[in-house]
Amino acid sequence: MERLLLFPQPFPDESLYSLAVRYHRLVANCSYRLTSQELFGTYSRTCGSILPCCLGALSQRLAAAYSVGELIRCFTLLPLYQPFLDDATYSAACIAMAGNHGNGLKMSLGLTASRFLKHASFRYCGSCVHEDTQNYGVAYWHRIHQAIGTCICPHHGEVLRAMAFPGRTDWRCMLLPAEADGTPVMESPSGTAASTIAEMQLWGFGHPSDVKTLLAGNFLKHRLDEMGFLKSGRIREQRLRAFLSPRLLESPRVNEFQEIAYSSDWALRILRPRRTVVQPLKFYFFCWLLDVNLEQLKCFHPKKDIRSGDLSFEKDTSNAADEIDIEARRSAFSSSSYLKCHDKPGYHWLHRHDREWLTQYVASHPFIRLRECLIDWKARDLAVARELLAANDLILSVEGKPQKITRAALDRRVACGHEFLRTPDNFPISIRRMNDLLESNHDYQVRKIKWAARHYLLSERCAVSVIYRFAGIRVSHVTEAEVFKLLSCMK
Template sequence: MDRLHGFPQPFPDESLYSLAVRYHRLLSNDSYRRTSHELFGVYSRTCGSILPCCLGALSQRLASAYSVEQLIDRFTLLPLYEPFLNDTKSRAARIAMAGDDGTGLKMSLGITASGFLKHASFRYCERCVEEDIQHCGSTYWHRIHQATGTCICPLHGEVLCGTTFPNGADWRCMLFPAEVAGSPVMQVPCRPAAGELSEMQLWGLEHPAAVRNLLVGDFLWHRLDEMGFLKAGRVRLQTLKSFLTPRLLCSPRGNEFQELNCSWEWVLGVVRPRRTVVQPLKFYFLCWLLEAGLEHLKSFLPQADIYGGEATEGSNTGVPAEESEIEARRQAFSSSKNVKCHEKPGYQWLYRHDREWLTQYVSAHPFIRRMTGLVDWAARDEALARNLLIARDQILFTQGKPQKVTRAALNRRVAHSQDFLRMPDKFPISTLLMSDMLESDHDHQVRKVRWAVRQYLLPERSALSVVYRFAGIRLSHVTEEEVLDILSVAKELRLTSGSP
């Protein structure tokens, strides 16, 4: 196997694709195909990926100056994803990147299913370009800039630019950042939020072991507990939804966040994943939604099992908390409106760090379950009966075409209608009264005919079809004699009153 006699010296946080571009320019190769065969021994279609393959062949061509593990850890984004993988998936990913076949790698890591790939682009920071030329003599592609959800440079706080390759080409043009026109990947609003996320992702990329400790220690569950979103080991969904909804509206405007800010339900999949790989962006974005910044991630020490309500035996590290923090925790705990002490925010923290004060507080504020008075069903039955009579009169004297007195129409106009329907044995008077008040089809049509005769001044010789049409009757439940009687009575009333 041919050895490489000229390979660029890596710059800080440089991606493998950037090294390939610099090698391509250094040797003045005429095509990416030639560069790929020199570096990897094959025509690799993953060199421009955040998870490139063929690294085993590259390591051998470099005379083991860099092992496969070093190439992966220093020049790819796998360290950003690895804390969220189990050992099996992690080993499989590294084996795939060492070999020459990366088919299904992004799918196995959940990247394809996340929907983030369609928003991917080669990104750069204009400030970084200027400083790289000044200090390194050349610009290069920074690894963290290519991470999903990184819209702000974590070093300079500037909005990144997405590269558009000329003439519809792709990364095989082997270009440096800013050699072609780029456009901002997000609007100016929400820059602080996007900046915090970029800083957290950079820290996660550089400290995968610390991120693993966050996941093993259930950082998100501890955070939910501190903010009062847990009750008896379960998430208080409605309370959490009410808190997250306005926060999502203030989320960054980058394209990747369109997959997240339209709903909050993905949060549950991050808090308690079920055999799925959590995407780093979702984890850090949820940290921001829960008002946890980079300092919270760095200072987290898993010390308690929040499911059982007590600190885990032997979990106390012996590091005393500062007096100012203890006083702030006490104040937040005391001012909480929750009646039960173990549901107040910070209960577990105080249990670990200030148990004596917590014990005294709980003793002085015992939870007493209040017994509600028994319901006077007889009085409620009488009140409901009166309301039913009022509702019946409202229906009968409603202006316009007569409405039928039905069970549903009555229930819509009275209080405790649900109790009445579910517990009819508690309302014997009302049940009997309603049975008597319900109107039959015949009685309802008689009222409709009388209304139509009065409303439209129908003469005594009107055809039945005319009466039925004005009354809105399709299937008749009244007899011809009843209709003629109503017409006759209406005529006598008009003669008596002197109406035409």
């Protein structure tokens, strides 16, 4: 693999695409395809993405000056998502970015489902362009400006501008900030959440371990408890929705925010993630909705006795209950006639003070929900069987050329035909009835010959080929003796 003889010196918070553009101009390449071959050894279609791939090949071409991990950490936006990913998902994302194909990468991080990507654009700050030109001699693309939901420069407080590439080109024309027309992504930033969220994202970008601590310590639920939206560790959903609704109306008039500002359902899903990846924008936006600022995020220290969102542990439990009290509560709990453990007396006390015993009890006494069958399958089976008989009679009574009695022909004339074919175990009588009614090729051709004899007044003197032609038979399943016998019986 060829080594790169030169490579630009990275600037602070510079994206990989920005480095590729500066390399492209440094070596005076005529097209992005040539630049991509030199940097990645292939035509990479992800260089302009916030999560580029082919980083393994680039690391080898740089003679290990940057490992794949350093390239991901220093020049991509994956560190912004790292706190919200488990170890397996993060490792898989790093492997995908190191390889030549990033199929499914954005889907695994929840970016595709979030619908934020359709509003992505190349954004820059005018003040950053001016300062970078003075300090480094050239403007460059900042990573934090490309983060989804960053509409205000966290360094200067200015509205970012989205650059429109000339003509119908895209990022492969290799331009730097402000080299084409740019339009503000929003109106005046005063009185909006955009600046606060931009500062939070910048801090989270540089401190993924601290954000991980926030998530592990259930920061959002601590905040809800402080605001009175929790009762016995449970969310007061109606009160929380009533509080969030007017706050959502104050959200920035930007496409990314409008994707989630119409409802508070996504906020509740953050509190109950259920193995889904939480988008950084949604987390920091939710923090702003709860009147949290950056300093509160920095100063948060999780309490040792908070587990899994159960905030009822905040009470002082240093004086442990004595053994007699524990045994009495265990006895009252286990002797209760209620089937559900949540309904038994003392459940919350045991959950707080004697959780290990409660866990073992619940595991050994599973609650089995008995569900009554809402459908009388036997009656439905008999009804379908009757419909099949009626369908059979209808097919046999059709005027004109006979129709073959097949599964499809019977199914079309039965109200719930698809249902009983998909669940044959629920329709044993109907399935047997259908199998009895199905017509073989031999029986079908016998009916066709009888019809042709009546319709065209055929006699025994007709040749067999003539009879077959009138009956529409190409491949015979009846013998000539049977044909003449049928014609003789028709007299």
